[in-house]
Amino acid sequence: MVDLKQLASKYKTPLYLYDFTHMQAQYEQLKQAFSARKSLIAYAVKANSNLSVINHFAKMGSGADCVSIGEVKRALKAGVSKYKIIFSGVGKADEELEEALKEDILMINLESEAEMHRLEAIAQKMGKKARISIRVNPNIDPQTHPYISTGLHENKFGVEIDVAKKMYIHANASDHLDPVGIHFHIGSQLTELAPIKEAAGLVADLVRSLKAAVGVEIKFFDIGGGLGVIYKDETPIDPAKYAQVILDALEGQDLTIVCEPGRFLTANAGYFLTRVLYEKQNGSKRFVIVDGAMNDLLRPSLYNAYHKIETVEVEGEKTPANVVGPVCESGDFFGKEVELPPLEHNDLIVVRSTGAYGFTMASNYNTRVKPAEVALENGKDRLIRKRETFEELIADEEEFLQNV
Ligand SMILES: *Cc1c(COP(=O)(O)O)cnc(C)c1O
Numbered sequence: 001m002v003d004l005k006q007l008a009s010k011y012k013t014p015l016y017l018y019d020f021t022h023m024q025a026q027y028e029q030l031k032q033a034f035s036a037r038k039s040l041i042a043y044a045v046k047a048n049s050n051l052s053v054i055n056h057f058a059k060m061g062s063g064a065d066c067v068s069i070g071e072v073k074r075a076l077k078a079g080v081s082k083y084k085i086i087f088s089g090v091g092k093a094d095e096e097l098e099e100a101l102k103e104d105i106l107m108i109n110l111e112s113e114a115e116m117h118r119l120e121a122i123a124q125k126m127g128k129k130a131r132i133s134i135r136v137n138p139n140i141d142p143q144t145h146p147y148i149s150t151g152l153h154e155n156k157f158g159v160e161i162d163v164a165k166k167m168y169i170h171a172n173a174s175d176h177l178d179p180v181g182i183h184f185h186i187g188s189q190l191t192e193l194a195p196i197k198e199a200a201g202l203v204a205d206l207v208r209s210l211k212a213a214v215g216v217e218i219k220f221f222d223i224g225g226g227l228g229v230i231y232k233d234e235t236p237i238d239p240a241k242y243a244q245v246i247l248d249a250l251e252g253q254d255l256t257i258v259c260e261p262g263r264f265l266t267a268n269a270g271y272f273l274t275r276v277l278y279e280k281q282n283g284s285k286r287f288v289i290v291d292g293a294m295n296d297l298l299r300p301s302l303y304n305a306y307h308k309i310e311t312v313e314v315e316g317e318k319t320p321a322n323v324v325g326p327v328c329e330s331g332d333f334f335g336k337e338v339e340l341p342p343l344e345h346n347d348l349i350v351v352r353s354t355g356a357y358g359f360t361m362a363s364n365y366n367t368r369v370k371p372a373e374v375a376l377e378n379g380k381d382r383l384i385r386k387r388e389t390f391e392e393l394i395a396d397e398e399e400f401l402q403n404v
Helices: 004-011 020-033 051-059 071-076 096-102 111-128 161-173 196-215 239-249 263-269 299-303 390-398
Strands: 015-019 039-044 063-066 085-087 105-109 130-135 175-183 220-223 256-257 270-282 283-288 307-313 320-324 333-339 350-353 370-378 379-385
Touching: 004 015, 004 350, 004 379, 015 020, 020 039, 020 051, 020 239, 020 263, 020 370, 039 051, 051 063, 051 071, 051 256, 051 370, 051 379, 063 105, 063 220, 071 096, 085 111, 085 175, 096 105, 096 307, 111 130, 111 161, 130 161, 161 175, 161 196, 175 196, 196 220, 196 239, 256 283, 256 333, 263 270, 263 283, 299 333, 299 370, 307 333, 307 379
Parallel strands: 015 370, 039 063, 039 256, 063 085, 085 105, 105 130, 130 175, 175 220, 220 256, 283 320
Antiparallel strands: 015 270, 270 283, 270 350, 307 350, 320 333, 370 379
């Protein structure tokens, strides 16, 4: 597809590469699946919040699902229309709510009664009426990794259906709240349709009863994100079937469907390119030590997530090896028992499916600078974030340094 060797020498390693064409194909496939209805795809910015990535989706007409005011500002900066921005998240600070109201975004997604009262007070003080949605926790097991399950009562997200009802009644009567949406998001990397169907059914029933019993007219039916992708050998949900399940649940109701995918749009567009530093053998264990590390790509360490690992133009008999980074943690690895040929200093390794929750989870642990990011589009490569420098990394501390 592209000359990885050439890109590695041009931009150095470790490096993130994003196939913008793949992102566009994913977006269009999903948009198409919902074409029978009014729909808004609000890209979940936390998956990959590079401004050029957000801008890429904005140009296709995408909105943005944000979980901090920082992400809201990124989305605005990247050209997302304010009326396509949703602000979600289980804990929003007063300043964040205030700023979201000032920016007049599409809606603020509330996750507790307490948060509703805070927002109401803030809107009142500002003389505004806040458009809101309420995140319902339908208590459904999404059948995914427990760390990325969000739709069970034991998870911190959303409110129970009865609480949601109470909140809608309150909001509907308030001069400073306008309940325009309803929301659920039961987990991430979903590969089973049944839990989504069940959740959509429950929440759609709630919409019906809110309208019939209390006269609340909901306009946006926000089904969250969570569509799974192939990392290894998963069978992902077919977007057309996904859409059909939602359309069935909404039978007879005139609502705009909002979908907030992150991983689905970007995961398999991403390639993390890293160079082999050394090989070594500890007893019977073979280690391949590379220049990328958990600070650049955390998913294997955090979730024990699987990522396909491949070499670039290296031949030879394959034997199992652990691919590890230089960070001083035993949890610093990209893959275990990976079948790899003998490797030498400077050989290239690609970690696949790293376009979502890759760079956005990067840190400076071990005083390592964050990697560069490059977009691949129409056969061309384009830098979209330059590699951080040591000077930038220490800039916020340096001025406070005493007695140099
Ligand atoms: C994280 C998140 C998403 C995106 O999840 P993906 O699994 O990346 O699709 C969407 N909506 C909300 C509220 C989220 O927290």
